[in-house]
Amino acid sequence: MATTDKGTFTVKVPQGTRDWSGKDIIIRDKIISSMVEVFKRHGAVTIDTPIFELLNPTISGQDASPICKLADQGGELAALRYSLRDSLTRWLALRGVQSAKIYQVGKEYRRVADGLSRNIAEERMKCHFSVVGASDGLLAEAEMLRVAMEVLDGLKLGAYSIKINHSLILRGLLEVCQVPERLWQGLAKAVNNISKTSWDEVYLDMTSNLELGEAIADKLGGYISKTGGRHLLYDLLLDEGLTKNVSFSKGINEMKNFFDFLEIFGVMPKIAFDLSLTRPDFLDMGLMYEVVTLPLSIKSAGTTIDSMEIASGGGYYKWSGYLYKTTFPITGIEFELEDIFKIIQARVPADQVRETEVDAYVIAVGGDFLMERMRVCRRLWDAGIKVEFLYKEVSEPTCQFAVVLNEEGTKQGKVKIKEVSNLHRRGLDVDIDSVGLVLAEMIKESKEGASSKDGAKTEEERDGDGNFRERVNRVRAHGGTVEMEGVNVEMDFAKIKVKDAEIEFEGAKFDIKKVKIEIRGSKEK
Amino acid sequence: MATTDKGTFTVKVPQGTRDWSGKDIIIRDKIISSMVEVFKRHGAVTIDTPIFELLNPTISGQDASPICKLADQGGELAALRYSLRDSLTRWLALRGVQSAKIYQVGKEYRRVADGLSRNIAEERMKCHFSVVGASDGLLAEAEMLRVAMEVLDGLKLGAYSIKINHSLILRGLLEVCQVPERLWQGLAKAVNNISKTSWDEVYLDMTSNLELGEAIADKLGGYISKTGGRHLLYDLLLDEGLTKNVSFSKGINEMKNFFDFLEIFGVMPKIAFDLSLTRPDFLDMGLMYEVVTLPLSIKSAGTTIDSMEIASGGGYYKWSGYLYKTTFPITGIEFELEDIFKIIQARVPADQVRETEVDAYVIAVGGDFLMERMRVCRRLWDAGIKVEFLYKEVSEPTCQFAVVLNEEGTKQGKVKIKEVSNLHRRGLDVDIDSVGLVLAEMIKESKEGASSKDGAKTEEERDGDGNFRERVNRVRAHGGTVEMEGVNVEMDFAKIKVKDAEIEFEGAKFDIKKVKIEIRGSKEK
Incomplete structure (x- = not known):
C-alpha cells in the first residue's frame, strides 16, 4: 500500500484508474474506431476538451458534489472533467453553437466511496454522441437509435435490446395514478432500478421508503410492468383512463410518430417499448432510451456474461450537470466503453489479438x-x-x-x-x-486473402451476402437473371492465356456499368 | 474574467488549456495517425496511462516542483501527468518490463507563471516514442533517428535538420578545457541556448553569471561553435589535445560507429553533428538529439514560419522525472505536437481541410x-x-x-x-x-480517382508507382511482358454481353494465380 513515509512508496496506478496496454488497448481502440466510423457516417464531428474544467460557482452545491478538484495552487479553481456532457455544454456555450452533431471519446472522473470510508477518484472511459438543436418531431432521436443500432451491430456484441419510453407518458401515468408530485423524482429513481432488482423490492421501496399508498403503488405497478413493441402502444391507446390525460396523450402521439420513423430506419426489430424506463431527471427530458445486451454465453470459456446496460441517453429540453447548464435542446447517447470492452474481450479469443502490427x-x-x-x-x-x-x-x-x-x-x-x-x-x-x-x-496479397474470408462484416452485411448468394442459388436452380453493377475492365492489346483456352483481345476496352449475367438454371441439379 | 462571485461566472476554458475542434482537430488527428503509422512500422505498441499519477514521496522536492496536484479529498495524493516519460517509467516499473518499443500520445501538465504572479496549469499535447532496454552500440538511437526521419518526411513539414551530439564528447571537451565540474550543469544550460540566442549572450552568461575564466570560455567556445557532418568527426580526430582524453575518445568512437549505422539507414543527409547540443541532464545520457525545422516561407499567406525545435530526446542511462525514476537504459524521443500542428496548419490551406467526412x-x-x-x-x-x-x-x-x-x-x-x-x-x-x-x-470510383492523383503518398511510394507505370509504358512502346499476380475470376454458366461482342463461358472457372499479359508494343504510336 502506498504510504507517505519516504522510502516505502509502492509503485502503482492511483486507485480508481487503470493503464491500458497490450491486447486490452488494441481491443479498446478497435471498439472506438468502429464507433467513430458510425458517427462519421452520420455526419458527426469530434471535439477534444481539456481534462479539467473551471468550477462554476453559479451552480449551487458544486463544492459538495462528487467532482475531483484540482489543488488550489494560486491559479483558477478547477475540477477534472465530470462528464463529457458537461464539457460539451461548456464548449457549445462558449461558441454559441446551437446546431451540430458531435462526438467525443474520453475519460470522466468522479469521486466515489471506496468502502474504507475514503472518497477516491474514479475514472471511466466513455463515448458520447449528441445532436444539438431542434429537430422535426423526434427525428434526431430516431437517428440516434439508428446510430446505436449501427454501433452495436458493427461491434458484434451479440443480442441486445433498445428500451425506449417517453417522459410525457410516464408523467401521464403518475398523474392518472394520482402519485403526489413531491414523490415523482424519488419514484423515478426507484422504478429505474426494476431491471436491476425486482418488482418486489421496488414495491417495498415505493410503499415503505416513499410512503406511497398501496392502492396507488398497485395501480402504477400494473402500468410500469408493461413492455413490448408497437402493440403495447395500441393497447395503451385503448385505455380511456389514460388517453384523457393531456401529458399521456401528447406523449403517446409523439411515440406513434416515432415508431414510424424507427420503422423507416429499420430499427424497430431492436426496440422494446418499456414503461418502467425512466431517469431521475425525466422531467427535463422527452424521449428516454437505454441499450441493454442480453445474457451471452461464451462457449469457448464456458462462461456467461450477464445482461448489461451499455448505453443510455435521451432528448433533453435542458441539460444540467455539475459544472454547466444549458437550455437548448440536445439529444445524446453515452456508450459505456469499459462495459463494451468487457464483452468484446470475453468474446474474442486472446490468441486472435495481435499486439503489434509487424509484418x-x-x-x-x-x-x-x-x-x-x-x-x-x-x-x-x-x-x-x-x-x-x-x-x-x-x-x-x-x-x-x-x-x-x-x-x-x-x-x-x-x-x-x-x-x-x-x-x-x-x-x-x-x-x-x-x-x-x-x-x-x-503482404498485400496475403492481407487481401485474409480480409476476403474474415469475420469483420456485420450481421447485416453477411445477411446481404447471404441474400445475394441465395438469389444466385435460386437462379441457378430455376434460371433467371442476377445483376451486378460497376464492373470496369480495361485492356489494351492484351492476350490472356488460361490453361488450354486462349482468348485474344485487340485493343478491347470494357467499361461495364451494369452487367447482366444470365445463368442457365438446372432444376434437376 | 472568471470570479468566484455567484452570477458573474464567465464561460471559458481553464487558462493554459484549449479545446480542439473543427479543422484543428482534423489536422491534429491526421498528424497523430501519420506518426503512429511510422511507430507501428517499427514494431511499437501503445499504452494509455491515467491522466494523474500518485505523488512519490521518495523523490525529494516533489512538493515544490511545478506539478499540478489534485486536491486532497480524502483519497490518495496525486498530480496530473507531468510527462509521458514519467508515466512510462511508472508503467515499466510496475510490470518489470525491461525491453519494449512503446509510444504514447497524450497531454502533459505543468505549472507555469502566467505573468500575473500566478501559477497556472499548462497543458501540452505530446507524442513520445521510446525503445526500452540495451541495444548493440547505438543501434536503438539509429533506429530512433530513422523513425524521426520517417515521421518528418511523412508529415511533409518542409526542410529540417536532426542535430546530434554525444555526452561523452561534451564531457571530454569540458575536461580538456578544464571547466570546473561544479559549473558543468549550469554551463550545459547556457550552451543549450546558443541556437535560441547568440554566442555573445552565452559567452556573457558563462563568464559573468557562471564566473568561468575568459580563457577557458574562449577555448570551449572554439569547440562548441563547430557543427557539420562526418567531416567534423575526422577534424576532431586530428585534434591530439582531444583524442588523449578518455571520455572524448570513447564518445568519438561510438559516434563513428553511429555514423555508419545512420548511413545504412539512409538518415545521414538530415544529420548535423553539433557540438553545442546538450541537455541539463547530459551526464545521465549517451547520445543526444534534437529535430529542428528550417525557416519556411508560406507563399500563399506571404508569411514565414521561424525555425522550431519540434522533437528532442536521447539515450538515457537512467531517467529521472518529477514523479518517477528508473535505472534501465531507455532511448526516447518526444515530438512537440502543438508546434508541428502550427506548421502544418500554416502550410495547408483551410479550404483543403474538410470538417466532416460526409459523402x-x-x-x-x-x-x-x-x-x-x-x-x-x-x-x-x-x-x-x-x-x-x-x-x-x-x-x-x-x-x-x-x-x-x-x-x-x-x-x-x-x-x-x-x-x-x-x-x-x-x-x-x-x-x-x-x-x-x-x-x-x-463514391468508391471517385475516391480511387482522387487517391491516384493525390499527394497523400510519400515521395517514395510515388516512385514505386512510377516504376510500374514506366515499365508498362516501356513495354507498350517496345513490346514485352508485364506480370501480375493473384487474379481470381469465377464464372459458372455465365454469359456476358458487351455491346456488340458476345462471349460465352460454359462452366468456366478461372483461378489465375500468375497472369502474364503480353502487350504488343508499337514503336511508332
Whole structure:
C-alpha cells in the first residue's frame, strides 16, 4: 500500500484508474474506431476538451458534489472533467453553437466511496454522441437509435435490446395514478432500478421508503410492468383512463410518430417499448432510451456474461450537470466503453489479438550480419513494411513473414523470404535491393486473402451476402437473371492465356456499368 | 474574467488549456495517425496511462516542483501527468518490463507563471516514442533517428535538420578545457541556448553569471561553435589535445560507429553533428538529439514560419522525472505536437481541410418528403455511405454528391444522384432500392480517382508507382511482358454481353494465380 513515509512508496496506478496496454488497448481502440466510423457516417464531428474544467460557482452545491478538484495552487479553481456532457455544454456555450452533431471519446472522473470510508477518484472511459438543436418531431432521436443500432451491430456484441419510453407518458401515468408530485423524482429513481432488482423490492421501496399508498403503488405497478413493441402502444391507446390525460396523450402521439420513423430506419426489430424506463431527471427530458445486451454465453470459456446496460441517453429540453447548464435542446447517447470492452474481450479469443502490427522479422542465421540486417530493414521500411529486426534476442515471432540472412546469401546480395509458419521450407530468394517491393506485394496479397474470408462484416452485411448468394442459388436452380453493377475492365492489346483456352483481345476496352449475367438454371441439379 | 462571485461566472476554458475542434482537430488527428503509422512500422505498441499519477514521496522536492496536484479529498495524493516519460517509467516499473518499443500520445501538465504572479496549469499535447532496454552500440538511437526521419518526411513539414551530439564528447571537451565540474550543469544550460540566442549572450552568461575564466570560455567556445557532418568527426580526430582524453575518445568512437549505422539507414543527409547540443541532464545520457525545422516561407499567406525545435530526446542511462525514476537504459524521443500542428496548419490551406467526412447530402426539392428522405438515408447508411439528411436548413454543402428527391421522382420510387459541383446537370436517375449500391460504387470510383492523383503518398511510394507505370509504358512502346499476380475470376454458366461482342463461358472457372499479359508494343504510336 502506498504510504507517505519516504522510502516505502509502492509503485502503482492511483486507485480508481487503470493503464491500458497490450491486447486490452488494441481491443479498446478497435471498439472506438468502429464507433467513430458510425458517427462519421452520420455526419458527426469530434471535439477534444481539456481534462479539467473551471468550477462554476453559479451552480449551487458544486463544492459538495462528487467532482475531483484540482489543488488550489494560486491559479483558477478547477475540477477534472465530470462528464463529457458537461464539457460539451461548456464548449457549445462558449461558441454559441446551437446546431451540430458531435462526438467525443474520453475519460470522466468522479469521486466515489471506496468502502474504507475514503472518497477516491474514479475514472471511466466513455463515448458520447449528441445532436444539438431542434429537430422535426423526434427525428434526431430516431437517428440516434439508428446510430446505436449501427454501433452495436458493427461491434458484434451479440443480442441486445433498445428500451425506449417517453417522459410525457410516464408523467401521464403518475398523474392518472394520482402519485403526489413531491414523490415523482424519488419514484423515478426507484422504478429505474426494476431491471436491476425486482418488482418486489421496488414495491417495498415505493410503499415503505416513499410512503406511497398501496392502492396507488398497485395501480402504477400494473402500468410500469408493461413492455413490448408497437402493440403495447395500441393497447395503451385503448385505455380511456389514460388517453384523457393531456401529458399521456401528447406523449403517446409523439411515440406513434416515432415508431414510424424507427420503422423507416429499420430499427424497430431492436426496440422494446418499456414503461418502467425512466431517469431521475425525466422531467427535463422527452424521449428516454437505454441499450441493454442480453445474457451471452461464451462457449469457448464456458462462461456467461450477464445482461448489461451499455448505453443510455435521451432528448433533453435542458441539460444540467455539475459544472454547466444549458437550455437548448440536445439529444445524446453515452456508450459505456469499459462495459463494451468487457464483452468484446470475453468474446474474442486472446490468441486472435495481435499486439503489434509487424509484418515481418529480419533474422540472421549462422552469424550476426548486423549491417546486412540493417540494410535489409532500410529497404523494407522504405517500402512501408512494418518490420522488426531483433536487437539481441529472438522472441516468439507472431508475424507472418521472415526475411532470413545467411552467409552465402549475403555474399551474393541475396536474402530469403519465408513464411514463419513454414520456416523449414526453402523460401523465396530475392535480391536485397528488391526485397522491399517483393515482400510488400506478398503482404498485400496475403492481407487481401485474409480480409476476403474474415469475420469483420456485420450481421447485416453477411445477411446481404447471404441474400445475394441465395438469389444466385435460386437462379441457378430455376434460371433467371442476377445483376451486378460497376464492373470496369480495361485492356489494351492484351492476350490472356488460361490453361488450354486462349482468348485474344485487340485493343478491347470494357467499361461495364451494369452487367447482366444470365445463368442457365438446372432444376434437376 | 472568471470570479468566484455567484452570477458573474464567465464561460471559458481553464487558462493554459484549449479545446480542439473543427479543422484543428482534423489536422491534429491526421498528424497523430501519420506518426503512429511510422511507430507501428517499427514494431511499437501503445499504452494509455491515467491522466494523474500518485505523488512519490521518495523523490525529494516533489512538493515544490511545478506539478499540478489534485486536491486532497480524502483519497490518495496525486498530480496530473507531468510527462509521458514519467508515466512510462511508472508503467515499466510496475510490470518489470525491461525491453519494449512503446509510444504514447497524450497531454502533459505543468505549472507555469502566467505573468500575473500566478501559477497556472499548462497543458501540452505530446507524442513520445521510446525503445526500452540495451541495444548493440547505438543501434536503438539509429533506429530512433530513422523513425524521426520517417515521421518528418511523412508529415511533409518542409526542410529540417536532426542535430546530434554525444555526452561523452561534451564531457571530454569540458575536461580538456578544464571547466570546473561544479559549473558543468549550469554551463550545459547556457550552451543549450546558443541556437535560441547568440554566442555573445552565452559567452556573457558563462563568464559573468557562471564566473568561468575568459580563457577557458574562449577555448570551449572554439569547440562548441563547430557543427557539420562526418567531416567534423575526422577534424576532431586530428585534434591530439582531444583524442588523449578518455571520455572524448570513447564518445568519438561510438559516434563513428553511429555514423555508419545512420548511413545504412539512409538518415545521414538530415544529420548535423553539433557540438553545442546538450541537455541539463547530459551526464545521465549517451547520445543526444534534437529535430529542428528550417525557416519556411508560406507563399500563399506571404508569411514565414521561424525555425522550431519540434522533437528532442536521447539515450538515457537512467531517467529521472518529477514523479518517477528508473535505472534501465531507455532511448526516447518526444515530438512537440502543438508546434508541428502550427506548421502544418500554416502550410495547408483551410479550404483543403474538410470538417466532416460526409459523402452525400439528401435534399428534397419542391416539398419536404421527410419520410422519403429518411427511406433514402436508410438505404445509404445500409451501404455504409456517410450521409447527412438536413434536418431543417440547407447549409453550404461541402460534400461531393447530392441525392435529390422531387415529387415526380418519389411517386415513381426514383431519386436523382447529382454531383454537388454540377447541380444544374440532369443527374443519374436511380431506383430508391438501389441508390445505396449505385452511390457506394460512384463514391468508391471517385475516391480511387482522387487517391491516384493525390499527394497523400510519400515521395517514395510515388516512385514505386512510377516504376510500374514506366515499365508498362516501356513495354507498350517496345513490346514485352508485364506480370501480375493473384487474379481470381469465377464464372459458372455465365454469359456476358458487351455491346456488340458476345462471349460465352460454359462452366468456366478461372483461378489465375500468375497472369502474364503480353502487350504488343508499337514503336511508332
